[in-house]
Amino acid sequence: MSSTFAFTRKFLLGSSKVCGPTAAISKELLLRPEGPRNYLLAQPRLRPKERTPLVILLHGFGASAAQLLGQGFPPSPLAHWLEIAEREHCLLAVPDGVGHSWNDGFADAPINAKTDDCGFIGALIDELIESQHVDAARVYVMGVSKGGMMAFRLATELAPKLAAFSAVLASMPLNNKCPPPRVPLSALLIASQADPLVRYSGGSFLKNRRQSGSMLGIEASIDVWRKLAGLTGNAVPQPLQQRVASNKTRATRFIWGADPQQLQVGLIRIDQGGHAEPSPTRRYPRWIQWLVGEQNADFETAEAAWDFFKEKRSASPDF
Template sequence: MSFASLRRFFLGSSVVHGPVAAISKHQLQRPEGPRKFLLARPSQSPTGPRPLVILLHGFGASAAQLLGQGFPPSPLAHWLEIAEREQCLVAAPDGSGHSWNDAFADARVNAKTDDCGFIGALIDELIEARGVDAARVYVMGVSKGGMMAFRLATELAPKLAAFSAVLASMPLNSQCAPPQTPISALLIASSTDPLVRYGGGSFLKNRRQAGAMLGIEASALVWRQLAGLTGGTVSEELPHRQAKDKTLATRWIWGKDPQQLQVSLIRIDRGGHAEPSPTRRYPRWINWLTGAQNADFETAELGWEFFKDKRAAFVGPAPN
């Protein structure tokens, strides 16, 4: 086995194709104490209000790992290239104890902090201090962070223009009320994810962290019904990049106008608990544990494609 092959097996790989936004460390005082977050800012001076993308890490991970500053290489670190290219801000907060209070009533190791209040206050702070466009605030979370994204979409919906939950589902037993406000939603999930059951329920090995879940399609239906998007759909199989990649990506979109409410589901058949990316690849030994990583699309790029034309229906002070 060559050195390059050994490196990919143990460390994975990360390829950057363009300039990236610079990262700085910050904290925000909250009732539970100081809460940390990273902020990625493009090098060019702003010419007007900038969109904001909030990224939420998975269980046991961190904001640093999510933005490519830790192991393993996170596909969502590609947002740093998008931030520089598209002149947007990217904020990555840290959960409490590397987790989130995501409303799963039966998740026994859930954080107890007011994470909705924290993210709401973070949005307000960045609007006031960093010139964020209050109508263009978006959230993308992966795994446990995706579950938190569902809660934020439920409780902070008036402040968000759209959200994305990656490798995550909604709780079957929730601590908070059902969502009431329509909001555009992008769901990315794997049909054979060993940690998040596509059809709902839970796996014994991660029940302490997640609890019982709705199915992925049932979760999408919640947001489709709120948006009145229960009719026809457009579906497509995404172009396959690598012959040796046995996974297959199919996208469904409800809602024709990208500037209006839309719900989209991307299903990865034969995929595992790994964000799709052709440029940032998990170590192969991790693939043995969590399943195959699709290489047909860049998760961050599809997120930006979905977010960029959407605006919040209401702009006002974020709940805290």
């Protein structure tokens, strides 16, 4: 492959590198009052006898479950979860939002779906605990962009069913039609300071503010979960090692709570980063990065979430 062709391909299509065996994907549906709801199920090829962890993954606005798992364009960094699922023997459930969106609780976002997505995902968790031998104490949620905003709502309304959650490139609503969270839950946020769509300091994206709704700032969202968990004080910044010298972004991790088996709240902040999930193996096309900002390459978003999730257990699993 010539260097010119390789550059053109990366500019137009991006790149995706699979580094290990991946879990097998099947198409599934769950009947709900609003009609059948579609989701993808990814299972490791060798299932252990003991109950397995479950990770619910939520796509962004305009995307789909298939795109999130690497079956569509552009290459999604969260497709790396297929390698984690195979290696760690966990189950992935990746639902589709109706109209490629979610009912995430933003009171001033007319683009939101009107479906009962909390009811759907709660029922999906119950179904998979029963039918797929899932460990009810090890259910986790991760969402990106609009899916991350939905993850905040699930963490608020389904907290007893969850052990931890992660919201990537997402913030909580300033005008929330749902009650505030009351049950503490471990939370990991991954956010970019130069994100043009989800502003680090809060507010709304200027070009579509009438559609997307107003958001809290990232640190204000972090504070909601820190205070609920009783985690006060300052976290020590932990700079992540830079992998690509030409990449202008820098990643720093902050963790509140010393014990990974207890409540923790974490933030990975991407300085000079845009609206793109960090990954060294799944790279967005350059033209997309020109539109939404630079993609960090210092860590795998999925691996950071799994490292945060794997020791967490829900306080009162509902078997």
